Amino acid sequence: MSEETKSSNVKPGDVKPVWGAPERFERERVAPIGFYNARIVDPAADRDERGGLLIQAGKIADVGAHLGPDSFPAGADVIDARGSVVAPGLIDMRVFTGEPGFEHRETIASASRAAAAGGVTTMICMPDTDPVIEDVAMVDYVQRLARGTSLVRVRPMAALTRGLQGSAITEIGLLSAAGAVAFTNGRRPITNAQTMRRALTYARDFDALIVHHPEDPDLVGEGVMHEGEMSTRLGLTGIPAEAETVMLSRDLKLVGLAGGRYHAAQLSAARSLTTLRRAKERGLPVTAGVSINNLTLNENDIGAYRTFVKLSPPLRSEEDRRGLVEALADGLIDVIVSSHDPQDVETKRHPFAEAENGAIGLETLLAAALRLYHSDDVPLIRLIDALSTRPARMLGLNGGSLQPGRPADVIHLDADMPWIVDLGALSSRSKNTPFEDARMQGRVLRTIVAGRTVYDYRSL
């Protein structure tokens, strides 16, 4: 972001009180872990080379080509990682857990097991809970809950407006201090332009990040899928791409006026990208994310009214998908999110138009993203950048890097291992995956959070 627009009381990267289970791990005595012969992928250092990594006392102790099988201390868990990749753990910026309020769909504990199995070492939880995460007590509560039950790090985004109602803004300063990493209205767009302007203006004083789902509810109307030939054939009401582009344009203009940091949570339409590119070229403090679903699926996956691919924003055309992939590759789109949104039978087993939006994704995020690597569309280092390094930078988190001294949130993955998504084997409490029975290539072998192994493929 440009320096002119920044005026902060809290510097990004300031070490805020860190909560969550991983702090338990740091107190536990865990044997050091050493990898050698690995392909080390570390976007933060622009490193993609053969080498080793040493983890000690919950931190990265050493990294580089000089580390061989004999470089590690006695008693260390030493792994010959020939043919596999070691990278920073993923930071998923859009996770709906269901706790508190919808524990039958997903708890923080069950989501964290899915995260660990998918290589996600930090989950950023959305405030769309019941009650809404909108005050300091709730931010505190969620982090305490996570400390007791989660395998991975958990940080909440707080509500941008009270009750997610889109009118009164929340205590952005106090919530930031309590540990909220960003502010969002979750699934609900803010329709009132004046509210958005004021939120951006106020948030700027705290250098707080505003994360928005730009989708004009009036243009969505009764729409349930991408508007086009497919919606016409299925007899379903369509959502035009303009539902997104209209509100995104408004938001970006307001950023120009107000100057706060703005992140479009998940874009779906290729036509949004020109608007985004222009705003970035002007130096506005804007970033954008994309859901893994919009990168790897399109409207045709709805097939015979499959409600598991009913999503918001909707899956769009193949041209849109191609556009998003290209924008991801060249860095215009900053981050990839899973948009993990557990829904159960009662909300999904309906006629298409009546089913809820949303799909789970923590466990398949990385494997699905690797499709873009195997298809030669996006280099591996850029994928890890979008899944880990950039989210860390945007949210002011310490992870997303393999530099010595950083927390040892690390994944070891076999980027080529073939597997099939088996509904029964998923850790999520809800099974609404759009990748049921999908063929995947690439699997996490081990997930390490704060130096401790929280997932090991071999132990399955």
Place this chain on the structure above:
Amino acid sequence: MTVSVDTPSIAFPHRHLLGIDQLSPFEIEGLLDLADGFVALNRQVEKKLSTLRGRTQINLFFEASTRTQSSFELAGKRLGADVMNMSVGSSSVKKGETLLDTAVTLHAMHPDLIVVRHHSAGAVELLAKKVGCSVVNAGDGAHEHPTQALLDALTIRRHKGTLQGLVVAICGDVLHSRVARSNIGLLNAMGARVRVIAPSTLLPTAIDRLGVEVFRDIRSGIENADVVMMLRLQRERMQGALVPSVREYFHYFGLDAEKLKLAKPDALVMHPGPMNRGVEIDSDVADGPQSVIREQVEMGVAVRMAVLDALARNLPNA
């Protein structure tokens, strides 16, 4: 007393009839041939067959419909089935939960045929996956209404001898119409040339990709048409952001005697009913010599008998 009717053997390898898009032209012809025989039967005094004797047919209507439901009821009874009507008022429906719960409940009653109408596209297909019997789609949202398209085709074929090469103009609220979608599919499959006429607000995106010519004025759209199919415009859609007023709608899209003159002299006038007289169609035309609207109702019973018969032939122990 036994009644004889010409029921040719036809190829119909389907367990359900969910939409026109699952049918080949050959199968459509077969159903129409079968229905022709039932038209003759229905004009006799003794109309009852025993084809479906012992079979149970349930008409499950989540959306109120007098004519379609009674048409299916009569069709089932004339074939000898035991027919039960279940109307599930949409107000009492707690969305699709009831749909699947109802499916499970019905399944336990061992019906052989279920006829379903639902306000949501894809709902009938969803239900079909959860029951063990044959399912007929009697209309699902704005998706399909296959027996309506078949009865329209039968009506046209009996007048024109064939569907091949005919110009058929479909006029009205195509956006919300399952009748239009099923008819477009069937008519294209059978080699007719299909036009749609509607204001752009009542046309779905990319409708031309379905193989139709698009017109924004009935005068140009029905020129030299062999068949004019009018669609119902629901009253709640006549004011607001889709259509500004009844007056303006009728001016550009309503059918009256004067506009009908632009079509071929022997053009057929059709309407799936129920009609809004004076909104989309003038009474002179609706009751005039070119109108086959009442005949469509008659063909409806015959076509539904053909569909039920064809599906029952694939039932276990048939």
